[in-house]
Amino acid sequence: MHLSLRALVAAALGASLVLSAPVTSSASHRPVSTNSPDRVVYEIATPGAEDRSAVAATGVDVLGAKDGTTTVVAERSQVKALEATGLELTPLGDADAQLAALGRVDFAPNGDATTLDFPSGYAGYHNFAEMTAELRQTVTDHPNLARLTSIGKSYQNRDLWMIKISNAPATDQAKPEVLFTCNQHAREHLTVEMCLRIVQRFTDGYATNAAVKNLVDTREIFVVPSVNPDGAEYDIATGSFRGWRKNVQPNSTATGTDPNRNWGYRWGCCGGSSSSGSSDTYRGTAAFSAPETARLRDHVNSRVVGGVQQITTHIDFHTYSELILWPFGYTYDDTATGLNADQANAFATLGRQMAGSNGYTPQQSSDLYITDGGINDWMWGVHKIWSYTFEMYPASGSGLNGFYPRDTVIAAQTARNDGAVDLLLTYSDCVPRIIGKTC
Template sequence: MGTTRRMLAAAAALLLLAGAATPAGAQPPDRVLYEVRGTDSAQRDTIARSGADVLGVRDGTVTVVASPAQARELRAGGLPLSEIGDVDALLAERGAGKRTAGDFPAGDEGYHTYAELSEELSAAAREHPGITRLSSVGTSAQGRALHLLKISDNAGTDEAEPEVLFTCNQHAREHLTTEMCLHIVQRFTEGYGSDPAVTNFVDTREILVIPSVNPDGAEYDIAGGEYRGWRKNRQGAGTDLNRNWDYRWGCCGGSSGNPASDTYRGPSPFSAPETRAVAGFVDSRVVDGTQQITAHIDFHTYSELVLWPFGYTHDDTAEGMTAEEAQRFAEVGRKMAASNGYTPQQSSDLYVTDGTVNDWMWGKHKILSFTFEMYPRGAGGLDGFYPPDEQIAPQTARNDEAVDILLAEAGA
């Protein structure tokens, strides 16, 4: 099934790359996929400031989705955009003949819908009652529970142990990240008592997992039986959740004020119920003046990167980040990247972003917070968000050692 899927995707890409013209009288596409080669960080900042949707970056090559107006603006600024094709046509070809309404396209059944994810979490809680506690941090814009699973040797008790938070699926189309959080759940429940490393961490840490911060967007992305390439939540025109956090929100050209943009930051910080709920939970973990959560990873796709704060400035140090703190981020980030083969760098080395979860986690709470951009490596176009389900197992297990490194650092 994976081979057939890749052949269809390749055929669609070749047809579009061949330059099929828009038929006379037809509406030009609203979203077009482009590639920009040989960019530096300043040029990537320019792309991000335009409100275009940066999909992936590798060795200076950027794949980006832009509206006609955004493309004109970028070209006027001297950026050489090479057109790949109409996003909606690419996505339609990507799911051609594989529709399963309300589910992942046929051939991708290994991914979990929201209902399937909910059942998996409930099953983990039923089967491992002594070390799990299932709850939620709140609800999404459309009323879905934002599940939280706590894993610890005395999960029903708030012990004086370092807490480590894993969040996934802030961006709707990044379904592999939900599988990453689910893999963490399965590993630390099923391996307890038999795997010495797992058992030690469960006995000495409180592991907190939110597998889908954006369940509404994730469900919308697959609702028609084919992928939509949807990024934002489903509140109004949608908000980019990872530009909606209340730290340097909208400060530095790293998000858009246009509701039509894929990087729309929302009308105000924490205007999205999802970010507000997760932040409220993190705030609640301040006990007797001390934040109990000491480390955090937010999983994204794609480009195979380990990123750390700050995203809003290119400076290595800034208000709230000393040279010693920046050095620790770099040391831990490089150690994790050495374990999984990702590239380690400060977030802004990719391009400037503002209102992000990592900046907020560190800027407000001094939580050692990282973003992992998962498989695939490089500028993979739209297909990079929808890897074959055969990749779920190897790409999630690939991060086991990195997760363990962070759990160990949480107690340092």
């Protein structure tokens, strides 16, 4: 699996797979010309955050950024804007050929999806039906610990499942609430497995692990394993991978909104998202124009009880780059309106301690590059929820293949975050306690 990008592309020359917008079932799939690919992977020399932000502002699909380079997928229409940054661009090959190399290409004659499942070598991942069955089985096995509800529907009417884990799951207790969300971006399937790991550990482990029992007894844990189920299903609908990032809601020029640019705090403010419907960072027509983000927003808003937000901490899991990020993303400043020096210190201290347990790199979100309309900024800016993004395994990838590690890594790469999850839960009563402050 861990081939160099050039080897991967060479192996895939002539393979056909098109990353097309999700449209009706009559959509056709034409082969990609290897002489003139529609989408190209570039490695770009980006020594500073400002350089990475300039790249992101072009609307390209940023795959990862680390060690002075940023890897992107650019469509033909975006190449001129990339060149205008003046940064050194190294083309690394046809993006769609990479995807074709990862799994079988299995199109029906009319282009209809035939499998709705993962390709060979990825069967350990859960599709939507399997994830739903896993959550339901958890409630069956642990009715005194787990309660499953839907917080609403996706654009294509799939349930947005949320499971609550508590020693009294049917009761709204006066305990800190902790929220874990996964799979805002469709192709980041390892994150679904991360949320399922959290669910399994705090239910299956309750009877035998004293530390797990203590955390469940003193917290209320909420897990949303797939914020973007439509996009995730579209990504695997042919039995091969499409590299799809957004949801599947049509827009005026293309398909899909980037859920993690659609949140309402400083939405579209600062060059950290795109107004172009074809861009992978398209922010939508308005904040919360995506039904998936709107329904998660509604749940978080509903947890304000007696004027007090019950959710104290949150992790949103993504892939890839092995990073821990915290607000703000819209500004380079360490402090800003609504984020003072003590709060910034507490964010950084907990972030560094969690990184010490899993080996990730901790940093403020904007140290990577500027983003606006992100979930962490909204959680903190609106509700003062201590909200982090975890970018999971791998640390770096050869373009799009970084999103698709084989299923053999699932167990180790999800368990790798056990300590960080426990740290977040431990400090969820009062995060400033980590710097010696009171709440």
